Amino acid sequence: MIPSILRPLAACALAIVLAAPAPLHAEPPRPVTEADRLFEAGRDASVKGDFARACLHFRESLRLDPTAVGTLINLGDCEENQGHPDVALAYYEQAFARLSVKDDRLPLVHDRISFLEKRSARLELRLGGGAPAETTVTLDGRVLERKELGVSLLLPAGNHLVVVTAVGYRGSRQGVSLGSGEARKLSVWPGPPLEEAVPTFVEHSAAAPHDRERHAGVLRALGIGALGLGVASLWVGSITGLFALDREHLRRDNCDANNVCNATGYDAARSGDTFATVSTITFAAGAVAVVGGLYLVLTNRPAPSPTTAIEPLVSPRGAGLTLRHAF
Template sequence: MVDRNWVWTGIFLLSFPVQFALVPTASAAPPPKPDARAAALFREGRVAMAREDYATACPRFEESARIEPAPGTLLNLGLCQEKVGQLAHALHSFTTAIDKLPPHDERILFARERVAAILPQVARLTVVLPRTAPPDVRVLRDGQEVPPEELGVEVPIDAGRHQIELELPGEPTLRRSILLAPGESRTVSLDEVEQKTQATVEVKPSSAWPSRATVGYVVGGVGAASLTTSLITGALVLGKKSIVDEECNESTCRSQKGIDAASAGSTLSTVSTVTFVAGLLGVGAGVYLVLTDEGSSSDGATSGAGASSATMFGPTFLPGGAALSVWRQF
């Protein structure tokens, strides 16, 4: 069975040269001579279309139609755009060709069939400007400026994800991403885009950095983990010490087991000491950061004009050693 679409395609591929080969009647004015550049581009597009090289054919037909929008060129362009999934563009090409064709041209039937097939597959979008938009505002859809005549009216658009941008003089670009389903109709009010973007901008500075209290909890947690490690290694040191006491005297060890225990005990003792000091510093620093967080003292600051507080952090020397202390004066 012959594919009807390709039969029609064969007719359209011949339509461009044929329409200029007609012999004028005595009562009709001679047809205008076709633009040489447009005709050459059409021929190149026809050759590429025949070998299904749509990436080459579509730009050729598009440029030819831009120079001279003949109905045959527009029909071929619509077919090419449909093949590559540019359905909204194909719809525009077919409807423009219908407007240019004579009322009884047999190609109108095919063009209307393609329009009927494409319509359920495209979405429809209406973009509404802000009420206070200045005259020089620019609206972009997927990086391309939307013509003023398309603002506030429903236009066909390919289904899928699209980005709408609003450019106001002296203001940052406002953006909104939308996802359209085939056959869906959507209205996008750029008033909502403006309000949502401003709200986002206002929130960003306050959430840029974590609070001192949050950092304090993290540092304190790390310090507590270090203290736990110190306690575990300290317990292991005691176990090694008991072996050394059994296998060694003050100067020598009687077995390899005693020698290994003495070596391991020395290493574990060093680890225990280091992690204990690191843990103590971490816990102290964490407590200091939590107590000096601005949010934790805001309530006290508003309780009275004369109220004041101070947090101090430093070493405390004891008879048997030293400790890290944090204290607060209210």
């Protein structure tokens, strides 16, 4: 990607070169085509800094007019500003190959190619020996095609993430930090086969019933505690409710029909409101705690222990003993 301090200069140089008037010809100017309109739309988007939209317009313009070298240069510019040096370099190289030695744009394109090669980095990824054929290699979230493996890829300098996966393997993740102008080769592998993890899994599975019972015991204890707290809250809610009723009776005896009260009636009304609020809150909380505690206790009951008993058996054919085993 172009450094922020150089981006205005590069953009001005590119705009001056691309906006330079065409040499005079004897033929009349050709009519404006759809490719021309898309090109101008791409230039407007680039000036506004909307490089993603600019690239869309330039690509469609190039599809309609594959011989337009200026479109190739602008495509390289917008891809470079989006941090895609490999794509930008490909467009610049195509444009450079089509320009004549007398074209004023030739030095600019040559400078952009040199700048990208110096400021970017290269990374070559190779699958380790014996890796499955269906191994998938992802670089910075993009799945690489098979033809991109074993090839030096041009990348922005900085940190990159390589993820390798395959069916039947654990997969691997590896961070790579590349400096400007650095070239590195890296062998990647989808991690160890999943079969290697089976013994550890079996060992943990053997202890799983004990862990589940211990977890259930903790939940039962919490449920019993919630039941106790809920019952206590219900009791407090009931008592404060009775106090609220008593205060209400006292208020009625000391207040007239217009709710004008003496000092006793006023105190009774105020304390009655407080008792009523406490009663409502504690009663509701107690009900929730009781329901939650019952749920925890009933859903985490201990598993029954297996029992074996010998019982007498009497039938028309005679008497005997039978062995009964319960799980």
